[in-house]
Amino acid sequence: MTEAARVDRPILVLGAANAFVAVAMGAFGAHALRGRLGAAPLEVWHTAVEYHLAHALGLVLVSLVSAALPGCDRVRWTAALMTGGIALFSGSLYLMTLTGARWLGVVTPFGGLAFLASWVLLAAAAWCPRPR
Numbered sequence: 001m002t003e004a005a006r007v008d009r010p011i012l013v014l015g016a017a018n019a020f021v022a023v024a025m026g027a028f029g030a031h032a033l034r035g036r037l038g039a040a041p042l043e044v045w046h047t048a049v050e051y052h053l054a055h056a057l058g059l060v061l062v063s064l065v066s067a068a069l070p071g072c073d074r075v076r077w078t079a080a081l082m083t084g085g086i087a088l089f090s091g092s093l094y095l096m097t098l099t100g101a102r103w104l105g106v107v108t109p110f111g112g113l114a115f116l117a118s119w120v121l122l123a124a125a126a127w128c129p130r131p132r
Contacts, residue, residue: 006064011079015059018086022053025094031096039095048093055082055090055115058122065125072128078121085114 029045037045059082066075091113096104 006067006070008075008079011059011066012063012078013085014059015056015063016081018056018083019053022049022056022090025049025090035062036094037097044093045097048090048097049102052086052090055086055118058082058118065122068127069128069130072091072125072127074121074125078118078125081114081118081121085111085118087111088114094115 025045026049029042029049033042033045059079062075062079062082066072069075083112088107092104092107092111096102096108
């Protein structure tokens with residue numbers, strides 16, 4: 001396998017680390033927060049975990065796509081947007097649930113937009129020229 005056809009290891013590590021954190025947050029919510037929070041805050045927590053895990057797996061996918069499309073900047077930008085989306089979307093929901101700071105809800109849609117943009121950009125990466 002040539003250097004150009006290798007998986008983007010930093011993105012793979014980022015995806016795996018985020019998957020680990022998402023599972024840990026899910027377990028924390030299921031065990032430590034159950035009984036301490038009402039149904040509505042637990043549902044918010046669950047939504048944060050769900051999107052966190054989905055986009056952690058998205059990062060793993062992006063690391064694999066990087067091998068098929070070496071040198072395509074759109075792939076790296078996709079990873080950056082997914083990572084930012086995790087921080088803004090899931091991070092704001094985690095913090096809002098733990099602190100009760102409702103104002104963090106204004107941050108959440110920016111994370112959602114980053115998620116949407118990341119998937120559009122990944123689709124656009126399909127049109128990156130392949131190296132010969």
